[in-house]
Amino acid sequence: MAQLKLEKLNKTYDKQTEVIPSLDLLVNKGEFVVIVGPSGCGKSTLLRMIAGLEDITNGNMYINGIYSNDDTPSERGIGMVFQSYALYPHMSVYENIAFAMRLAKLPAKEIDRRVNEAARTLQLEPLLQRRPKDMSGGQRQRVAIGRAIAREPKLFLFDEPLSNLDASLRVQMRMEIANLHKRLGSTVIYVTHDQVEAMTLADRIVILNKGRVEQVGTPLELYDHPGNEFVAQFIGSPKMNLLPATLVKSGENTSQVVLDSGKELILPIRTPKSAEGQSVNLGIRPEHILWGEKNRAHYQASVIFVEHMGNETYLYLDNGNASEPWVVRNAERSAIVAGEAVGVDLPAEHCYLFDGTGQAFQRLVTAQASPEALISKKIVN
Amino acid sequence: MTTKILSLNTSLVRPQRNKRSLQQRRARAAWLLVFPALFLLAGVAGWPLLRTIFYSFTDAALDTPEVYNFVGFDNYLSFFDGEAYGVLGDPLWWKSVRNTLWFSSWSVSIELILGMLVALLMNQKFRGQGLLRAAVLVPWAIPTIVTAKMWGWMFHDQYGVVNDLLLRIGIIDGPLAWIASPTLSMWAVVFADVWKTIPFMALMLLAALQTVPADLYEAARVDGATAWQRFTRITLPLIMPAMIVALIFRTMDALRVFDLIYVLTSNSEATVSVSGYARDQMVAYQEMGSGSAASVLVFMMVAGIAASFLYAGSLYNKEKQV
Numbered sequence A: 001m002a003q004l005k006l007e008k009l010n011k012t013y014d015k016q017t018e019v020i021p022s023l024d025l026l027v028n029k030g031e032f033v034v035i036v037g038p039s040g041c042g043k044s045t046l047l048r049m050i051a052g053l054e055d056i057t058n059g060n061m062y063i064n065g066i067y068s069n070d071d072t073p074s075e076r077g078i079g080m081v082f083q084s085y086a087l088y089p090h091m092s093v094y095e096n097i098a099f100a101m102r103l104a105k106l107p108a109k110e111i112d113r114r115v116n117e118a119a120r121t122l123q124l125e126p127l128l129q130r131r132p133k134d135m136s137g138g139q140r141q142r143v144a145i146g147r148a149i150a151r152e153p154k155l156f157l158f159d160e161p162l163s164n165l166d167a168s169l170r171v172q173m174r175m176e177i178a179n180l181h182k183r184l185g186s187t188v189i190y191v192t193h194d195q196v197e198a199m200t201l202a203d204r205i206v207i208l209n210k211g212r213v214e215q216v217g218t219p220l221e222l223y224d225h226p227g228n229e230f231v232a233q234f235i236g237s238p239k240m241n242l243l244p245a246t247l248v249k250s251g252e253n254t255s256q257v258v259l260d261s262g263k264e265l266i267l268p269i270r271t272p273k274s275a276e277g278q279s280v281n282l283g284i285r286p287e288h289i290l291w292g293e294k295n296r297a298h299y300q301a302s303v304i305f306v307e308h309m310g311n312e313t314y315l316y317l318d319n320g321n322a323s324e325p326w327v328v329r330n331a332e333r334s335a336i337v338a339g340e341a342v343g344v345d346l347p348a349e350h351c352y353l354f355d356g357t358g359q360a361f362q363r364l365v366t367a368q369a370s371p372e373a374l375i376s377k378k379i380v381n
Numbered sequence B: 001m002t003t004k005i006l007s008l009n010t011s012l013v014r015p016q017r018n019k020r021s022l023q024q025r026r027a028r029a030a031w032l033l034v035f036p037a038l039f040l041l042a043g044v045a046g047w048p049l050l051r052t053i054f055y056s057f058t059d060a061a062l063d064t065p066e067v068y069n070f071v072g073f074d075n076y077l078s079f080f081d082g083e084a085y086g087v088l089g090d091p092l093w094w095k096s097v098r099n100t101l102w103f104s105s106w107s108v109s110i111e112l113i114l115g116m117l118v119a120l121l122m123n124q125k126f127r128g129q130g131l132l133r134a135a136v137l138v139p140w141a142i143p144t145i146v147t148a149k150m151w152g153w154m155f156h157d158q159y160g161v162v163n164d165l166l167l168r169i170g171i172i173d174g175p176l177a178w179i180a181s182p183t184l185s186m187w188a189v190v191f192a193d194v195w196k197t198i199p200f201m202a203l204m205l206l207a208a209l210q211t212v213p214a215d216l217y218e219a220a221r222v223d224g225a226t227a228w229q230r231f232t233r234i235t236l237p238l239i240m241p242a243m244i245v246a247l248i249f250r251t252m253d254a255l256r257v258f259d260l261i262y263v264l265t266s267n268s269e270a271t272v273s274v275s276g277y278a279r280d281q282m283v284a285y286q287e288m289g290s291g292s293a294a295s296v297l298v299f300m301m302v303a304g305i306a307a308s309f310l311y312a313g314s315l316y317n318k319e320k321q322v
C-alpha cells in the first residue's frame, strides 16, 4: 500500500507540446482513485509518468513521501494493467505472471505460490499453461491483472482496462476489480474515459480536462456539486441540459432567475450580489425534468426525437440548437411521438446554476435518499 | 408435411453443391496461376540440374559435350593402384569445402551480429531515419563484381586505403598483403561479403523488430527487465522465426559464393570455394564430367544444409506449440 503525491507535475513533449501544464494530486493509502476525462486529455500520459514509463518534465512525485521522479518503474513498486493487455505472446499464462518475479530472482517455490494464488483469485487456474492467443478478451484481461497482483505492488495502475471488452463482460470485470480492491486493500489509480466506470468504482474521482484537474471528489459529490459546467456535463448520462437564463435577484438562500421562455424560478442556490443581472446557465439533469401542463409549464418545446430503451425513454427537445438538443429521461415508456409539443417543469431543488464563465454557484440542497429508499432501509433494519 | 421436408432438403443440398464447385474452381484457378512459375522453374532449374546429374556420370569434355561414355561413379570417387581419384579423392576439393564452410560460418555470424546492431539502431526514432534506411541499402545494391573490385583496391598492399589507414593509426608497422597472404585473403573476402550483405540482414531483422508491439517493452520495464533482458527475453524469442529465415537465406547464399572470391583473390587455392572448384574443373580443365560431379556435390551440400535448417525450425516450432 502506498500514498502517492504529485506536486506541480508537468509534461511537455519536445519542448513545445504541453500535455499536462501543472497537476497536484494526493492519493491516500488504500484509496481507489479514478482519473476520468475525454479522449486525448492526457490520462495515459499522466499514468505513464506515475509508472515511470514517461519522463516527468517538471514537478515532483513522492511515493510514501519518498521522492521518486528518477526511479525506474520496478523501483517504484508499481503494477500496471495496459489497455492492450500487453501480454507476452511467447509465454504461457504461468510464465507471464511469473516473469517479473523470475527477474527479481525470487525462489521458485515462492513464485509458484504467488502465481497459483493470483490464478485462484482470478479463476485462471485451468488456463495456466495456455498462451495468450488461445484466450478470450476477458481471460487475457484477467491474466494482465494477475501479472500485476502477483508482484504484490504498492500501487496499481490501470489504463482503460475494460475498453476492449464487450458490454456485459465490462460490467462483470468492473465488479471483479471492485472486489479485488476490497480484498487486497491496495492503492489503485484507474484511468478511463467512461464516467460510469468512474462512478461505480471510485472512492474519489479526478476529472481531467486538457491536462488540468477540473475537480476532485467522491462520485456523489461530483454529481450533486459539480464545480463547473464541464464536470456537470461529464458526470451523468445522458448529460446535463443547460438552459440560458438571467439572474434577476441574488441571495444568500435563494436566487431568482428568468428563463428565455419568460418564466421565473426561485432556486435554493447562493449567488453573490455582483452576479445580479448577469446571464447564467441553468442546469438540469434529464432524469429530473418533469412533464408540465402545456401553457403553465416552465418551458415549451416540440419533441424532435424519441429513443425507446425498453425500461426508459429519452426524449429530445427542440431548443434551436440541432447538435445539442435538451434531453428528458422518462423512467417509463412514453406515448409521446416526435413532432409533439410538450411542456416541461424544472423542479427547483434539482437545478444547478453556472455563471457566464461556466463556474457553478453553490447549491444549498443536496439530493436526499428517496422515500422508497428510506422505506426499504427501515424494512431491512 | 412431406413436401415441406422435401423442399427443405433441396434447399439444404443446393448450397452445398455450389460450395464444392466453388472450391473446385478455386483449386483450378490456383493451379492455373502457379503453372507459369512451375514451368519456368522446371525450365531454368529442373532441366539444367537433371543434365548436370546426367553428365556427372560421363567423361564428356566441355567443347564436345555430345561425345561421351558412361563412367559410373568414377567422377565422384574411384581407386587405381590404391590411389583415390575423382572429386572426392581430390585434396583440393576438401580444401574448397573447408574454405566454403569457414567463409560461410564467419561471414554469416558476423553479419547476423552486426546486422542486428544496425537493425536495433534503425529501429530507434531519430532525425534522418528515412535517409539512413535508404543509405544502408547502397552496399546491397552494388553488383558483387564491383564490390569485389572496390575492396580489391582498398586492400591493395601498396596503394590500398586499408593499409594506409592502419599504418597512420599505428596498428601495423608495414603494409599487409591482404590479397596475397593465404590467411589474410580469406578475411579480406569475409570483410567484403559482410560489408555487402549487412543491409540485407539488417532490413530483414528490422522488419521483424517492427512487428514487436511497443507495449510489450513497457510491460517488461514495469516488470523490472533491464535493456539486455528485454532484448533476450522479449525481442529475440519474438523475432526468432524471421531470424531463422534470414539465416537460411544468407547461409544458402554464402555456401554458393563464387564471384566475390573469384574477382577479389583471383581464385587462388587459399580461398577457392566449392563453386570455384566446380568452375575450375569445368572451364579451366574442360572436364565436363568431374565439373558436373562437383556441381552435383555442391547442390547436395547446400540442399542438405537447407533441409536441416528447415527441420530444426520445425522442431523449434513444435516445441513452442507444446
Ligand SMILES: Nc1ncnc2c1ncn2[C@@H]1O[C@H](COP(=O)(O)OP(=O)(O)O)[C@@H](O)[C@H]1O
Pocket (backbone or CB within 6 Å): A013, A017, A019, A037, A038, A039, A040, A041, A042, A043, A044, A045, A046
Ligand atoms: N510522444 C508524444 N509526443 C507528442 N504528443 C503526445 C505524445 N504522446 C501523447 N501526446 C499527446 O498528448 C495528449 C494526451 O494523450 P494521452 O495521454 O494518450 O490521452 P488520453 O489517454 O487521455 O486519451 C494527446 O493530445 C496526444 O496527442
Ligand SMILES: [Mg+2]
Pocket (backbone or CB within 6 Å): A043, A044, A045, A160
Ligand atoms: Mg489513453
